[in-house]
Amino acid sequence: MRAVFMYGAGDVRVDTVPDPVLSEPTDALVRVVTACICGSDLHPYHSMPAGQASPMGHEFIGVVEEAGSQVSTVKRGDLVIAPFAWSDGTCEFCREGLQTSCLHGGFWAREGIGGGQAEAVRVPLADGTLVKAPVGEDSELLPDLLTLSDVYGTGWHAAKRAGVGQGDSVVLIGDGAVGLLAVLSARRSGAEQIVLMGRHKDRTDLGGEFGATDVVAERGAEGIAKVRELTGGHGARKVLEAVGHMPAYTQAVGVVRPGGVISRVGAPQYEEAPVGFASLFGPNVTLTGGPAPARAYIEELMPAVLDGSVRPGKVFDRTVDLDGVPDGYRAMDRREALKVLVRP
Amino acid sequence: MRAVFMYGAGDVRVDTVPDPVLSEPTDALVRVVTACICGSDLHPYHSMPAGQASPMGHEFIGVVEEAGSQVSTVKRGDLVIAPFAWSDGTCEFCREGLQTSCLHGGFWAREGIGGGQAEAVRVPLADGTLVKAPVGEDSELLPDLLTLSDVYGTGWHAAKRAGVGQGDSVVLIGDGAVGLLAVLSARRSGAEQIVLMGRHKDRTDLGGEFGATDVVAERGAEGIAKVRELTGGHGARKVLEAVGHMPAYTQAVGVVRPGGVISRVGAPQYEEAPVGFASLFGPNVTLTGGPAPARAYIEELMPAVLDGSVRPGKVFDRTVDLDGVPDGYRAMDRREALKVLVRP
Numbered sequence: 001m002r003a004v005f006m007y008g009a010g011d012v013r014v015d016t017v018p019d020p021v022l023s024e025p026t027d028a029l030v031r032v033v034t035a036c037i038c039g040s041d042l043h044p045y046h047s048m049p050a051g052q053a054s055p056m057g058h059e060f061i062g063v064v065e066e067a068g069s070q071v072s073t074v075k076r077g078d079l080v081i082a083p084f085a086w087s088d089g090t091c092e093f094c095r096e097g098l099q100t101s102c103l104h105g106g107f108w109a110r111e112g113i114g115g116g117q118a119e120a121v122r123v124p125l126a127d128g129t130l131v132k133a134p135v136g137e138d139s140e141l142l143p144d145l146l147t148l149s150d151v152y153g154t155g156w157h158a159a160k161r162a163g164v165g166q167g168d169s170v171v172l173i174g175d176g177a178v179g180l181l182a183v184l185s186a187r188r189s190g191a192e193q194i195v196l197m198g199r200h201k202d203r204t205d206l207g208g209e210f211g212a213t214d215v216v217a218e219r220g221a222e223g224i225a226k227v228r229e230l231t232g233g234h235g236a237r238k239v240l241e242a243v244g245h246m247p248a249y250t251q252a253v254g255v256v257r258p259g260g261v262i263s264r265v266g267a268p269q270y271e272e273a274p275v276g277f278a279s280l281f282g283p284n285v286t287l288t289g290g291p292a293p294a295r296a297y298i299e300e301l302m303p304a305v306l307d308g309s310v311r312p313g314k315v316f317d318r319t320v321d322l323d324g325v326p327d328g329y330r331a332m333d334r335r336e337a338l339k340v341l342v343r344p
Numbered sequence: 345m346r347a348v349f350m351y352g353a354g355d356v357r358v359d360t361v362p363d364p365v366l367s368e369p370t371d372a373l374v375r376v377v378t379a380c381i382c383g384s385d386l387h388p389y390h391s392m393p394a395g396q397a398s399p400m401g402h403e404f405i406g407v408v409e410e411a412g413s414q415v416s417t418v419k420r421g422d423l424v425i426a427p428f429a430w431s432d433g434t435c436e437f438c439r440e441g442l443q444t445s446c447l448h449g450g451f452w453a454r455e456g457i458g459g460g461q462a463e464a465v466r467v468p469l470a471d472g473t474l475v476k477a478p479v480g481e482d483s484e485l486l487p488d489l490l491t492l493s494d495v496y497g498t499g500w501h502a503a504k505r506a507g508v509g510q511g512d513s514v515v516l517i518g519d520g521a522v523g524l525l526a527v528l529s530a531r532r533s534g535a536e537q538i539v540l541m542g543r544h545k546d547r548t549d550l551g552g553e554f555g556a557t558d559v560v561a562e563r564g565a566e567g568i569a570k571v572r573e574l575t576g577g578h579g580a581r582k583v584l585e586a587v588g589h590m591p592a593y594t595q596a597v598g599v600v601r602p603g604g605v606i607s608r609v610g611a612p613q614y615e616e617a618p619v620g621f622a623s624l625f626g627p628n629v630t631l632t633g634g635p636a637p638a639r640a641y642i643e644e645l646m647p648a649v650l651d652g653s654v655r656p657g658k659v660f661d662r663t664v665d666l667d668g669v670p671d672g673y674r675a676m677d678r679r680e681a682l683k684v685l686v687r688p
Contacts, residue, residue: 093602101602101627258445271620276612283445284634290625
């Protein structure tokens with residue numbers, strides 16, 4: 001089959017590799033119908049050292065081609081959504097809805113498991129991992145459903161972890177796909193004021209469609225001042241950080257109200273950050289978030305996607321085939337595309 | 345009057361200074377009946393540069409000698425508890441119970457306000473700050489009531505911020521007075537298992553009296569392994585950090601369960617700390633806490649102190665007069681005393 005590999009920063013190629021096969025009785029073999037490129041794929045695209053080849057992609061919808069003898073919840077021919085972590089669904093963390101900490105699970109494109117930017121994927125622990133979608137592979141809803149793999153679930157996680165509720169004032173840092181879907185999530189959680197910090201008009205316009213009430217294009221001290229002015233002078237009680245770079249963290253600390261929450265879902269590209277008296281401790285600010293257990297949210301978020309009352313798939317503004325994936329990375333890196341859909 | 349001043353690391357003196365006087369109509373003048381030395385006073389005792397003189401003490405109970413014309417909730421002769429921050433009681437943060445972020449408040453021993461280790465203190469915003477205690481100045485309950493100024497409220501804040509509730513498994517880092525009263529607070533909040541990490545037997549014994557179910561004296565990797573073994577292998581859902589030094593933070597990260605909470609109430613002696621994928625983000629750990637709004641908890645905690653069902657004053661194991669305060673600092677610094685009561 002053909003699959004996408006990254007060979008180093010800026011170096012994405014489509015290779016021909018052996019077809020995946022069932023290896024455990026709990027595996028399923030899934031033919032990928034649609035996948036996509038994630039904003040987080042741009043992190044290795046900027047910094048991966050050369051000298052290795054890493055499979056890519058962690059979001060996909062596909063059709064089960066073959067299911068292992070111990071797989072009982074999906075069968076050959078089912079259209080399934082794969083969340084960005086695979087998990088057993090039965091350990092103490094999965095039962096609590098923290099599938100990203102599954103005791104027996106893991107992540108795509110690591111340790112012998114392929115990535116979603118490919119023609120097919122071996123899915124471990126298929127019963128715990130996959131969710132059947134009640135549509136055909138030609139459904140127009142596929143882009144919307146695909147966001148349940150990661151970006152919509154991740155935006156939802158940001159809002160959940162922050163405890164966004166009725167009447168809340170929320171600041172959203174980052175106008176990427178996750179940021180925009182965090183806007184949608186905050187709106188659906190009842191937030192009244194949603195200030196979106198972002199500089200790309202086409203993106204913040206979509207943010208407005210998803211529910212943002214204010215847009216702040218300024219960054220740094222100017223952006224912080226503007227947000228504070230918009231949120232009663234002392235900042236917002238809930239700040240969702242959907243970028244992962246240090247300036248976004250600094251901005252979050254700057255716009256959060258004393259006693260408020262910063263909920264991070266952008267994978268941090270730093271290990272150390274200010275958390276002392278001057279930043280988090282003094283004003284009793286809570287720092288929360290992490291990789292979203294997207295699997296935990298699929299059943300909850302799917303109905304509104306299926307009935308069309310939300311259209312999270314609007315974040316996709318370009319479609320490519322596998323050969324077009326390297327160009328897709330380039331387009332996302334140059335901000336020419338918000339999020340690229342892949343049809344292998 | 346006589347008052348305690350710190351002149352630099354290790355240099356505590358008792359000076360004679362002008363008596364405080366009312367300055368604003370919202371002030372009260374309080375004669376200090378009992379005060380104490382705080383574990384956090386040891387931070388400047390270790391590191392304060394010479395060349396200045398700083399008044400000391402932020403916990404005291406006293407008798408109102410004179411109240412300004414706009415003070416209505418306390419009057420001459422009342423015995424009052426002063427929390428470790430003064431606050432107006434009316435701003436948006438005070439109304440939410442976050443008096444440490446009061447828009448018009450502040451802290452003792454700063455910006456022209458004296459400290460509690462003195463014969464008298466001018467109390468700004470007396471209506472918002474002081475709470476009348478329904479006992480006389482000869483009451484045996486004074487040490488217990490004095491803990492409401494800070495250490496009991498701070499331990500309570502740690503438990504509240506962590507959301508400790510019925511049946512919880514809690515780890516307590518630090519066997520100082522705050523740590524021990526966080527044990528008491530966790531127990532009163534319904535925690536079932538309370539693992540106290542501390543190395544001083546007399547202190548951890550008191551922790552046992554307050555409700556600790558297990559004591560771990562080991563530190564570092566060994567301590568982390570032991571706590572994880574005691575808490576089901578994956579760590580505790582609620583970790584209360586009552587020290588403020590980096591090794592305590594590292595220990596907290598080591599013993600917290602994925603999806604769990606670290607609640608800090610030890611004033612951090614660092615500004616940067618690990619919060620990235622390897623520490624907080626990957627396992628979806630929440631970091632919360634800050635300086636306790638002790639004022640918010642006094643009414644809630646006082647009844648059980650008054651009826652004797654809790655005895656938080658057991659943390660005091662030495663009593664000195666003002667002249668004995670320098671020795672009190674030395675004794676606490678050498679761990680010869682847990683917490684020193686001051687009777688000016």
